[in-house]
Amino acid sequence: MFNRFWLGSFSFLLLLFHGCVGTPQPVKLKYKAVGKSPQILAVYEAWFGEPNHISVGYSSSDGQKIAQQMKTAKREGIDAFVVDWYGDRDPYINQNYALMQQIAAKHHFHIAMMYDQAARQVGATDEVISDLQQFHDAYLASNSAGSNPYLTYEGRPVIFIFPHGHYADWDEVRAAVNKWNPAPFLIDENLPGEYAKDFDGFYPWINPGPKGWAADGSHWGKEYLADFYKTMASSYADKVIVGGAWPQFNDSKASWGLNRHIAPRCGQTFLDTLNFWKLYFPPKQVIPFVLIETWNDYEEGSEIEPGISVCGSQQPITSIKKALRQAPPKQ
Numbered sequence: 001m002f003n004r005f006w007l008g009s010f011s012f013l014l015l016l017f018h019g020c021v022g023t024p025q026p027v028k029l030k031y032k033a034v035g036k037s038p039q040i041l042a043v044y045e046a047w048f049g050e051p052n053h054i055s056v057g058y059s060s061s062d063g064q065k066i067a068q069q070m071k072t073a074k075r076e077g078i079d080a081f082v083v084d085w086y087g088d089r090d091p092y093i094n095q096n097y098a099l100m101q102q103i104a105a106k107h108h109f110h111i112a113m114m115y116d117q118a119a120r121q122v123g124a125t126d127e128v129i130s131d132l133q134q135f136h137d138a139y140l141a142s143n144s145a146g147s148n149p150y151l152t153y154e155g156r157p158v159i160f161i162f163p164h165g166h167y168a169d170w171d172e173v174r175a176a177v178n179k180w181n182p183a184p185f186l187i188d189e190n191l192p193g194e195y196a197k198d199f200d201g202f203y204p205w206i207n208p209g210p211k212g213w214a215a216d217g218s219h220w221g222k223e224y225l226a227d228f229y230k231t232m233a234s235s236y237a238d239k240v241i242v243g244g245a246w247p248q249f250n251d252s253k254a255s256w257g258l259n260r261h262i263a264p265r266c267g268q269t270f271l272d273t274l275n276f277w278k279l280y281f282p283p284k285q286v287i288p289f290v291l292i293e294t295w296n297d298y299e300e301g302s303e304i305e306p307g308i309s310v311c312g313s314q315q316p317i318t319s320i321k322k323a324l325r326q327a328p329p330k331q
Contacts, residue, residue, distance in 0.1 A: 024233075024278070024279060024280050024281050024282045024285075025233070025234075025280070026282065027233045027234075027237050027280070027281060027282065027285055028237060028285065029237050029241065029281070029285045029286075029287070030237060030238040030239070031153070031154075031201070031239070031240045031241070031288050032285060032286055032287070032288060033286035033287060033288050033289075034288070036286065037286060037321060037324055037325070038243060038286060038287050038288055038289050038290045038324070039079040039080070039288065039289050039290075040077055040078050040079050040289075040290055040292065040320055040321060040324070041078070041079060041080045041081070041082050041112065041151070041242075041289055041290070041291045041292065042073060042078050042080075042081055042082065042291070042292040042293075042294065042295040042304070043081075043082050043084065043114060043291065043292065043293050043294040043295060043297070044081035044082060044083045044084070044100075044294070044295045044296060045060070045084055045294065045295075045296055045297050045299075046060040046083055046084065046085075046093045046096040046097060046100065047060060047084075047090070047092065047093055047096075048060045048296075049061055049092070050090075050092050052255065053299065054253055054298060054299055056296070056298050060092075060093075060096045061092075061095065061096050061099065063099055063103060066099065066100055066103050067103050067106075067107060069081075069295075069296075069305070070103065070104060070107050070109040071107060073109070073295065074107070074108075074109055076317060076319060076320055077319050077320040077321035077322070077324075078292070078295075078320060079109075079110055079151075080109065080110030080111055080112055080151045081100065081104075081109075081110075081111050081112070081295060082111075082112045082113070082114045082151075082160055082291065083097050083100060083111060083112070083113055083114065084114050084116050084162070085097055085113045085114060085115060085116060085135070086116050086118075087115075087127075087130075087131035087134060087135070088131070088134070089118065097113070097139070098138070098139070098146075101139060101146040101147075101149060101150070102146040104146070104149035105146045105148050105149045108149075109149060110149050110150070110151045111149050111150060111151065112150065112151035112157075112158050112159070112160065113135060113139070113159055113160070114159075114160040114161070114162050115128075115131065115132065115135075115159060115160065115161050115162065116162045116164070117161060117162065117163045117164050117165075117168065118164060118165075119164035119165040119167075120165075120167065121165065121167045124165070124167035124168040124169075125167075125168045125169045125172050125173065127168075128168045128173050129172065129173055129176045132159070132173070132176070132177055133176070135159075136177075136180055140157050140180070140184075153185055153240070153288060153289075155182055156182045156183060156184055156185050157182070157184045157185070158184065158185045158187060158240075158289075159184045159185065159186055159187065160187045160189075160203065160291075161186060161187065161188045161189065161199070162189055162205075163188070163189060166193070166194070170195035170198040170199070171195065171198060173186075173198065174186070174195075174198035185200040185201060185240055186198070186199050186200050186201075187199065187200065187201040187202065187203055187240060187242055188201075188202050188203075189202070189203060189204075189205050190202065190204065190205065190228070191227075191228060191231055191232070192236055192239070196236075199239070200239060200240050201239045201240025201241060201242055202228075202232065202236070202239060202240075202241065202242065203242035203243075203244055203289075203291050204221075204224065204225055204228045204242075204243070204244035205244060205293060206221070206244070206246045206249050206262065206293050206300075206302060207221050207224040207225075208220065208221055208224070208260075208262060209221050209222060209223040209224040210223050210224070211223070213260045213261065213262075214261070215261070216261070216263065217248070217249075217250075217261035217262050217263030218263060218265075219262070220262050220263065220265065220269045220272065220273070221246070221262065221273065222272070222276075222329075225244070225273065225276045225277075226276075226279070226280075226331075228244075229241075229243075229276065229277050229279065229280040229281070230280055232280075233280045233281060240288055240289075241277075241281075241287045241288070242287065242288070242289045242290070242291050243274075243276070243277040243287055243289065243290035243291065244273065244290070244291055244293060245270060245273040245274040245290055245291070245292050245293065246262065246269065246270070246273055246292070246293045246294075246302050247264055247267075247269060247270040247302065247303075247304050247308050247309065248261075248262050248263060248264040248269055248270075248301060248302065248309060249261060249262035249300060249301055249302050250262075250300070250301030251299065251300045251301060252301070253298065253299045253300075253301065254299035254300055255299075257299070257300070264308065264309035264310070266309075266310050266311040267308045267309065267310040267311075267315065268329075270304070270308050270323075271323060271326065271329075272328075272329040274290065274292075274320070274323060274324055275323075275324065275326055275327065275328040275329065276328055276329065277290070277328075278327070278328040279328045279329075279331060290324065292304060292320070304317075
């Protein structure tokens with residue numbers, strides 16, 4: 001777990017970020033950070049304990065473990081867990097989400113949902129509308145148990161979308177969720193596409209960039225992130241722009257894995273991605289959120305829960321927000 005040892009063992013990496021950095025072009029964001037820096041979020045997988053997932057030494061249904069994770073995350077500067085959620089397709093995760101939201105309320109922590117959309121083609125739109133309505137009624141409605149800790153922005157709940165296929169008609173979905181009071185912010189993965197007007201914002205996901213996956217993991221996503229932030233700043237400054245950060249990637253433990261890798265680069269991959277957005281947004285135009293991908297996806301090797309890999313050893317971090325105050329990487 002993260003602790004104060006970071007200042008002694010990991011701070012040398014921060015020196016790598018001081019140097020010549022290009023001045024961001026003028027941009028005026030419609031949605032900016034509430035304070036001087038973005039809120040830090042982390043994707044959370046609540047499926048451990050299911051037989052089709054690897055053992056990580058704890059169950060996602062363990063309330064004491066969840067409470068300890070939230071305390072640690074909060075201490076290290078994370079404001080909310082964004083929990084991967086599948087609706088009725090995974091009752092175990094749904095049960096664990098309910099428990100997490102209740103625990104978050106007790107520990108003054110925040111929680112949000114990332115809707116993992118099914119890849120089905122027939123009935124896709126109806127399924128998305130039904131799932132989101134189910135979530136609203138169970139977890140967002142004013143009379144639902146533990147709704148207070150849910151992550152909001154400008155008084156509206158923030159829902160992330162992780163699409164599998166692009167079969168749903170988001171015009172219909174948008175019309176349906178607009179009936180909620182208040183209507184949610186819907187944040188989609190990657191750059192805007194066909195249904196750009198139906199989404200309130202966008203976030204980048206772990207991606208090696210246009211050159212594809214390198215066997216040694218050296219393609220860490222620099223070009224991908226540059227394209228994402230440049231496009232959002234120049235063409236979609238009226239949307240909620242969410243930054244993306246990842247420490248590494250290795251899906252060799254996943255049953256669905258394809259032997260894909262992004263190297264930690266002695267911890268520099270995390271610091272580079274965490275601060276990359278600064279290259280495209282001026283100091284007074286701070287994006288609202290940065291999403292760490294992930295807190296605990298051990299199957300795809302992107303977890304930060306045990307610390308950051310620094311030159312072959314696992315080094316804990318103490319302050320993600322302090323790391324976020326560093327300069328961005330060189331262009």
